[in-house]
Amino acid sequence: MEKTLPPNIAQTKRSLKESFGDSADFYMKDITIGGHACCICTLEGLSSLEKLWIMMLDAVNDMSRHPVTAEELFLYIWKRTSIPVDQNIVTDYPNLIKFLTAGTSVILIEGLTRGIVVSTQSMQYRSVGEPSGEGNLRGSREGFTEPLRVNISLVRRLIRSEHLYIETSTIGVLTKTEVAVFYHKDTVPESLLKQVKQQLSKIKLQMLFDTGYLAPFLDRHPLSLFTVGGYTERPETVAAKLCEGKIAIMVNGSPFALIVPTFFSENFQSMDDYSQRPYFATFIRLLKYAAFLIAILLPGIFVAIANFTPELFPAQMLYKVAAAEQATPMPLFVEALFVNFLLEIVREAGLRLPKPIGHSVSLVSALIIGDAAIKAGLLGTPIIVVAALTSITSYVIPSLYEPIIILRVLFILAGGIIGPIGIVALGLFLILNICSIESFGVPYTAPLTPYNSSVFKDGLVRASWKKLSKKRFTIQDLPGAGFGDEK
Amino acid sequence: MRTDKISVKQVAFITYIAMIVEVFIKPSQAVSSLSAKSMVVFAILDAVFTLLICLPVVKLLDKWQTTTSCALELFAAAILLLAAVDSIIQTEGYYRFVSDKKMPAVLLIAIVLAIVAYGATQGIEAVARASLVVLVIFCCTFFLLIAANISQFKITNLQFEFTGRENWAKALFGSLSFPPEIIIFLVAQRVAKGEKAKAFSKTILTLLGTYIVLAVSTEMVLGSFASLQSQPAHTLARIGSLSVFTRLDAVHVSVWLLLAIFKITTNVAVALTLIKPYVPPKYKDKLIYGLIAALSVLCFGCYMCHITNMKTLLRCATVIFVLSIYVIKKVRANKDAKV
Numbered sequence: 001m002e003k004t005l006p007p008n009i010a011q012t013k014r015s016l017k018e019s020f021g022d023s024a025d026f027y028m029k030d031i032t033i034g035g036h037a038c039c040i041c042t043l044e045g046l047s048s049l050e051k052l053w054i055m056m057l058d059a060v061n062d063m064s065r066h067p068v069t070a071e072e073l074f075l076y077i078w079k080r081t082s083i084p085v086d087q088n089i090v091t092d093y094p095n096l097i098k099f100l101t102a103g104t105s106v107i108l109i110e111g112l113t114r115g116i117v118v119s120t121q122s123m124q125y126r127s128v129g130e131p132s133g134e135g136n137l138r139g140s141r142e143g144f145t146e147p148l149r150v151n152i153s154l155v156r157r158l159i160r161s162e163h164l165y166i167e168t169s170t171i172g173v174l175t176k177t178e179v180a181v182f183y184h185k186d187t188v189p190e191s192l193l194k195q196v197k198q199q200l201s202k203i204k205l206q207m208l209f210d211t212g213y214l215a216p217f218l219d220r221h222p223l224s225l226f227t228v229g230g231y232t233e234r235p236e237t238v239a240a241k242l243c244e245g246k247i248a249i250m251v252n253g254s255p256f257a258l259i260v261p262t263f264f265s266e267n268f269q270s271m272d273d274y275s276q277r278p279y280f281a282t283f284i285r286l287l288k289y290a291a292f293l294i295a296i297l298l299p300g301i302f303v304a305i306a307n308f309t310p311e312l313f314p315a316q317m318l319y320k321v322a323a324a325e326q327a328t329p330m331p332l333f334v335e336a337l338f339v340n341f342l343l344e345i346v347r348e349a350g351l352r353l354p355k356p357i358g359h360s361v362s363l364v365s366a367l368i369i370g371d372a373a374i375k376a377g378l379l380g381t382p383i384i385v386v387a388a389l390t391s392i393t394s395y396v397i398p399s400l401y402e403p404i405i406i407l408r409v410l411f412i413l414a415g416g417i418i419g420p421i422g423i424v425a426l427g428l429f430l431i432l433n434i435c436s437i438e439s440f441g442v443p444y445t446a447p448l449t450p451y452n453s454s455v456f457k458d459g460l461v462r463a464s465w466k467k468l469s470k471k472r473f474t475i476q477d478l479p480g481a482g483f484g485d486e487k
Numbered sequence: 488m489r490t491d492k493i494s495v496k497q498v499a500f501i502t503y504i505a506m507i508v509e510v511f512i513k514p515s516q517a518v519s520s521l522s523a524k525s526m527v528v529f530a531i532l533d534a535v536f537t538l539l540i541c542l543p544v545v546k547l548l549d550k551w552q553t554t555t556s557c558a559l560e561l562f563a564a565a566i567l568l569l570a571a572v573d574s575i576i577q578t579e580g581y582y583r584f585v586s587d588k589k590m591p592a593v594l595l596i597a598i599v600l601a602i603v604a605y606g607a608t609q610g611i612e613a614v615a616r617a618s619l620v621v622l623v624i625f626c627c628t629f630f631l632l633i634a635a636n637i638s639q640f641k642i643t644n645l646q647f648e649f650t651g652r653e654n655w656a657k658a659l660f661g662s663l664s665f666p667p668e669i670i671i672f673l674v675a676q677r678v679a680k681g682e683k684a685k686a687f688s689k690t691i692l693t694l695l696g697t698y699i700v701l702a703v704s705t706e707m708v709l710g711s712f713a714s715l716q717s718q719p720a721h722t723l724a725r726i727g728s729l730s731v732f733t734r735l736d737a738v739h740v741s742v743w744l745l746l747a748i749f750k751i752t753t754n755v756a757v758a759l760t761l762i763k764p765y766v767p768p769k770y771k772d773k774l775i776y777g778l779i780a781a782l783s784v785l786c787f788g789c790y791m792c793h794i795t796n797m798k799t800l801l802r803c804a805t806v807i808f809v810l811s812i813y814v815i816k817k818v819r820a821n822k823d824a825k826v
Contacts, residue, residue: 305737308588312734420737421582421595424744425602431620432606432752436613443612450494451618479494 009039009110015093031056034066036073037110041096046103048122055083057120070111077107077116098176104330123147131233131255133398138275148178148252153236154184155461159242162428169200171251172208173331178252179208182238187245187474196247196260211251211258218260221437228439230262232377241402245474257265258474259477261439264480265459267399270433273462281462289460290399291396296430298390299340300423301413302383303333308419315440317382324380339387340408342369409469442478452478495681496673497615499690500622504535505668505750506694507625508574510701511720511743512581515739516795521687521714522646523706527699534695537665538688541673545687547816548673557765559811563670564761566804570776571754572785575599580795583738584718587740599748604779606752611675614749614756621749628742632720633700635735636708637725644710645703646677667801670808671757687737704710755782 005012013028020026025044032057041054061080067073078085090096090106091114096102099106103121128150131143144151152166154254163185172178179200183193203217215229216222232238238248238257249258268288273281273419317357325332329371346365350358373379394404406428414422437444447454453475457463521529579595585690672690676683705719709724717720724739761776768773789795 199675308586311587312737314731337503418594419588419590419597420586420741421598421744424741425598425748428617428621428745428748428752429602431617432602432609432613435616435620436609443616445616445620449616450497451619454522 003094005091005093005096005108005113005115006409007111007113009037009108012093012096013039016096019097033060033109034076035075036039036070037066038073039108039110040105041121042105043100043103044421046101046123046202046471047105047120050165051122052105052118055120057302059083070109073107074112074114084119086119087119090115090117101127101176120244123435125150125250126275130239134233134270135238136234136270136272139271140234140236141216142235144235144254144255144257146253148180148250151250151255151257152180152182153237155248157241158235158239159184162244165173167197171200171203171205172207172215173204175207175209177208179214180250181248182248182257183241184245187243188247189245189476192245192261192475193247195291195440196249200249202216204249208251210254211249211256212254214249214251217260218258222260224433224437225406226264226400226434226437226444228437228444230259230266231256232259232398232447233257234271240271245476261442262443263439263478264434265448265455269462274465278462278464282460285460288396291393292404295390295394295397296407297411297423297427298393299336299383299386299408300413300415300426302386302415303359303412304415304420304423306332307416321380324382329378331390332383333412335383336416338388339369339379339383340412343387343391344405420440442475446478452477452479454478492614493615493679495616495676495679495683495686498679499673499686500618501669501675501753503671503693504618504621504625504746505671505753506666506690507697508743508750509577509666510694510698512577512747513718514577514718514798520639523702523713526645526702530695530698530702534691537669540615540665540690540806540809541669541687541691542684543648544673544677544813545684547813547820549682556815559759559808560693561765562804564672564758564810566667566801566808567670567754567758567761568782568786569804570801571596571603571751571758572782572789573749573801574751574754575782576795578744578751581718581747582744584654585736587719587803588788590768590789596783599751600783600786602748603752603755603782604775606749607731607756607778609756611760613757614629614753615675616706617749618753621746624742625746626738629697631729631735632724632727632739634733635729636704636723639726640704640707641710642707644707646706646711658755663807665802665805668754668787669805671753673812674757674761674796682772685726692716704712707756731763755779 002197009030016026024469025046026041027044028041028051030037030039032085040052040056042049059077063076069075077083078416086099086104088095088099090099096106096115099117103123105118105120107116107118109115109169126145128142128145130141134143142154144154152226155264156164156166161184164182165178166182168178168180171179179199199218200214203214205213208214215227219228222229232241233255238259241259242248246262247260247415249260250256273284276284306325309316310321321332328335330338335364342365343430346361346369349361349365354359369379370384372382374381390408394408402428407442411423411426414426418425435443435449445452445454445461452459454477457460457468575596578599579592582595583589606617608740623775672687676686701720701723705716705723706713708723709716709719713719721736721740721741727735729735755778759778762778763774764773770777789797
């Protein structure tokens with residue numbers, strides 16, 4: 001197949017026919033404009049035929065004099081009509097396919113080796129609405145949607161500066177998905193930008209439908225439970241991160257932006273923190289840290305104490321735990337594992353099923369597990385209470401849900417098999433694991449450790465806006481920030 | 488070792504944690520039958536002695552910013568590894584002391600070595616970063632320990648006469664004098680930025696302060712019984728209660744065990760950085776396995792031979808190491824001056 005467009009339209013049409021075959025949405029029509037043979041190509045559904053014909057009629061009606069040559073016709077449509085032509089001109093076959101699949105229409109003129117791209121996109125997509133996974137009490141209600149161009153406009157609207165750069169490229173051998181890299185020229189560290197672009201350019205994926213596909217290629221710690229990229233559905237979160245010198249990556253077809261680098265403490269922050277009073281925002285942050293610890297440690301500690309050092313329980317509680325354990329067929333440790341697995345299965349079922357059935361699943365499982373299992377003496381009440389409590393606390397930090405579940409199971413195993421020393425050893429392992437991660441040359445635990453005073457401005461504590469506004473904060477201010485020299 | 492990612496504060500933290508463990512988890516043959524006053528006086532003498540010997544060395548190392556010599560570095564690594572073995576044996580003994588359900592020593596040593604292997608492979612930067620988290624946890628529990636016992640403080644329990652004279656010599660060389668963990672500071676400070684001598688002094692003085700507070704608190708609560716306790720800090724933790732929380736000892740013991748494993752990890756991580764430059768490149772990644780294997784053999788050897796305390800040997804070795812650096816550096820300085 002020839003790369004450049006031939007002057008003969010028939011040849012181009014043949015090539016297009018070969019490429020698209022009998023695709024139902026491929027639309028091609030021969031027309032004559034000003035006495036010259038032309039052809040309009042587009043993909044229905046992505047592009048509006050109605051819009052296209054209104055434009056064409058408008059152009060032809062206004063034609064006072066017929067262009068003599070094809071070149072004259074090209075210049076006439078290109079410069080003198082009100083048709084919203086794209087700045088780009090198609091000169092080769094791959095680009096012709098690219099523009100058609102992007103929803104634009106292409107006008108080919110007999111005798112010319114280039115085509116005119118007309119912006120007639122009219123795709124059906126989910127409208128901009130409130131993000132489902134990141135609820136906020138105050139602030140914007142807008143969330144990203146699937147088309148990349150809409151998402152770009154949402155961010156651009158928030159940062160009205162010429163220094164907001166958005167660079168696009170395509171990834172995916174089969175899908176040719178458009179990927180956009182957002183950054184603020186003033187704040188982004190050059191070496192970080194270079195590193196991210198380099199990593200993206202090396203990606204060889206067959207298909208790409210979500211930003212989550214890209215995360216492993218940017219992560220240098222594949223075996224760690226924690227990831228150095230954060231996700232958000234909110235344009236204002238992306239805008240705020242860009243102003244801190246971070247980079248956002250978005251993929252066409254996904255409403256999630258991937259933000260790099262991301263730090264551990266950011267999992268405990270939300271946009272609401274900045275709209276609330278500082279003392280309350282600080283309280284909520286500390287509460288989230290406590291919830292994280294409860295979510296991963298409580299069942300493990302409970303099992304370890306019950307199995308190895310039951311004297312640590314208050315007398316009344318000890319009797320209840322002992323009675324419950326006596327009445328059930330399984331040891332406490334197995335019960336804890338079983339209940340946690342069951343909760344995850346219920347969650348997974350509720351998540352994947354259609355909503356009406358999902359509710360039924362939750363109801364049935366709550367009745368069976370919560371009531372029937374206890375009445376039948378299969379499970380003890382204390383372990384159900386502990387499992388329910390930890391399950392609720394894990395929803396407080398949704399971005400850490402995956403590591404929380406795995407760590408919880410590991411702590412139950414450590415506490416049940418080895419006892420308190422198992423909890424201590426695994427606890428130290430966790431601390432060392434988190435502290436060893438570097439997110440593009442910056443310690444993942446910054447600014448908590450290595451310590452930096454910003455931990456008391458916008459880390460553990462959220463200072464007032466008067467204090468925060470005194471100095472602009474960027475990730476280059478973080479301790480241990482050595483961009484580009486990651487291990 | 489990355490030179491730009493570790494601060495002298497972090498080096499001070501890891502050194503402090505490595506040294507403070509022994510104040511809370513006493514070696515099985517630790518000095519006892521001394522009053523708090525005697526212990527405090529000896530601790531002060533020890534701290535002054537340590538500072539007098541070590542500060543010139545810290546200053547010398549700060550000026551040179553270079554390694555000492557191959558033999559000395561390997562000697563330091565050997566001391567740290569032996570100290571790690573000693574700590575593992577001590578931790579195992581302590582866990583046996585505090586736990587009702589006995590756990591096989593083999594299992595406990597295996598768990599500790601697994602964590603140590605993981606921590607050491609993550610490098611000194613990871614250990615340095617983790618030190619702040621561990622230190623914050625320790626500080627919280629230390630204040631909790633004091634707060635939980637404050638209602639039982641009786642100033643009349645403090646003995647103002649020097650008792651246990653027969654143990655003075657042991658106490659003088661046994662409380663805070665020259666723990667092998669000083670080497671951690673001397674090695675790690677080479678790649679850290681900041682005022683090193685000041686940080687070292689602060690570390691020793693903070694250690695001394697913690698020691699004094701614990702010794703005085705123990706005696707104020709336990710009176711003359713304090714000197715009879717093999718693990719006074721544990722007794723204090725067991726007695727203390729805060730409101731409805733009566734079994735805070737579980738929290739304290741867990742944190743002290745965490746500190747102990749962290750200390751062993753630090754020792755091995757620093758030893759690893761000392762040995763690595765002298766190992767052929769193709770074996771560098773496998774070095775940690777070799778070290779862990781060696782530690783396992785040594786631990787089980789000590790366990791089988793009932794060697795439970797190598798403190799005196801390690802302290803003497805540390806003094807020799809520190810003095811050797813001083814002598815070598817001085818000789819080199821004189822040579823440089825002549826040239």
